[in-house]
Amino acid sequence: QKEVEQNSGPLSVPEGAIASLNCTYSDRGSQSFFWYRQYSGKSPELIMFIYSNGDKEDGRFTAQLNKASQYVSLLIRDSQPSDSATYLCALYTSGTYKYIFGTGTRLKVLA
Amino acid sequence: DTGVSQNPRHKITKRGQNVTFRCDPISEHNRLYWYRQTLGQGPEFLTYFQNEAQLEKSRLLSDRFSAERPKGSFSTLEIQRTEQGDSAMYLCASPQESSGNTIYFGEGSWLTVV
Numbered sequence: 001q002k003e004v005e006q007n008s009g010p011l012s013v014p015e016g017a018i019a020s021l022n023c024t025y026s027d028r029g030s031q032s033f034f035w036y037r038q039y040s041g042k043s044p045e046l047i048m049f050i051y052s053n054g055d056k057e058d059g060r061f062t063a064q065l066n067k068a069s070q071y072v073s074l075l076i077r078d079s080q081p082s083d084s085a086t087y088l089c090a091l092y093t094s095g096t097y098k099y100i101f102g103t104g105t106r107l108k109v110l111a
Numbered sequence: 112d113t114g115v116s117q118n119p120r121h122k123i124t125k126r127g128q129n130v131t132f133r134c135d136p137i138s139e140h141n142r143l144y145w146y147r148q149t150l151g152q153g154p155e156f157l158t159y160f161q162n163e164a165q166l167e168k169s170r171l172l173s174d175r176f177s178a179e180r181p182k183g184s185f186s187t188l189e190i191q192r193t194e195q196g197d198s199a200m201y202l203c204a205s206p207q208e209s210s211g212n213t214i215y216f217g218e219g220s221w222l223t224v225v
Contacts (some may be wrong), residue, residue, distance in 0.1 A: 008151075032211045043202055043219040045113075049211045075188065086152050092212050095141065097166070098203075099214050101153035 003027060006089050006102035014110050019076040019106050023089030026070065030091040033065055033072045038086045038104065047087075048070070079109040113137070115205050115217035123223045124193055131189045132220040134203030143186050144214065145178055146202040147171065154202055154216075160186060193224045 005024045013019045021035075032051045036044035050056045050063040050072065062075040074089075076083055086104040093100075114137040114193075122129050136143045141162050146154035157176070158168045162183035172178075180186040190197055200219040206212050 003155075018207040034212075034213060043200070046215065047215055049213050051211050090153075090214070092206075092214070097159065097161075098156060099144065100156070100204075101146075103151070103153045109218070 001019070002102075004089055004091060004102035006087075006105045008103060009106040010108050012108045012110055013106055014077050015079060015081060017079050017109075019079045019083065019107055021074040021076070021087050021089075021107065023072045023074075023102055024070055025072070025089075025091050025100075027091070027093060027100075028067070028070065030093050031097060032059070032092040034090040034092070034099075035061075035063060035072075035074045036088040036090060038082075038088055040086075044088055050103045076107075079107075081105060081109045081111045084109045113205075113215035115203055117154055117201075117203050117220050118218035119220060120218060121221045121223075123225060126144065126224055127192055129191045130193060130222060131145075131187055131199050132203075132222075133157060133185060133187050134148070135185045136203065136205035137207070137215065140181070140205040140207065141181060142206050144204040145186070145188050146204060146216075147199045148202060148219075149199045157188075157201075174223060193222075195224045198222055198224045200209060217218070 035047040038044045064073045089102040116135040144159040145157040160180040203217045
């Protein structure tokens with residue numbers, strides 16, 4: 001089992017819809033979770049991080065964490081064509097100081 | 112701009128040549144990470160430094176790879192005797208402990224081995 005699993009997609013949503021991106025992880029010792037957006041040919045850029053169970057909202061983005069289910073998700077409201085990118089889920093474990101990334105989900109927002 | 116600077120941004124080299132990448136991290140951050148990313152994959156951990164000490168190396172880092180961080184400031188990643196399989200984007204990252212240990216990436220250095 002991979003440490004961080006994401007559906008590779010592509011996930012296609014119409015403009016204005018809610019895009020839901022999911023990530024599961026295997027290490028229960030993971031403490032912080034991150035979502036990054038990566039445009040083709042560019043490096044990953046941080047969208048948001050979350051470390052407590054529940055929801056965390058930042059503008060059009062909401063991260064959801066459920067440690068019992070080892071599940072973290074990202075919701076993008078009012079999706080725009082400019083949101084079309086690959087979304088990477090990552091986790092951090094302080095005991096190892098390591099950041100582990102999933103393979104990413106490709107999102108396409110259709111105008 | 113994340114404050115993490117990498118150069119060169121692009122490097123095309125012939126197989127068998129040596130290449131070196133440099134990373135200048137956010138100055139007050141003690142830890143520095145190197146990752147490699149190939150098409151369709153997420154970033155893969157290569158190594159990390161706490162100040163000048165290299166604390167962990169991935170088994171992905173063969174003997175042809177070496178990384179240094181003299182004086183705990185900038186870091187270099189050298190690949191000797193490059194192979195076509197080394198073609199990838201090499202990412203340097205610096206975490207910010209005050210933001211949940213969020214890791215910030217530089218722009219990346221693209222390596223193409225021909």
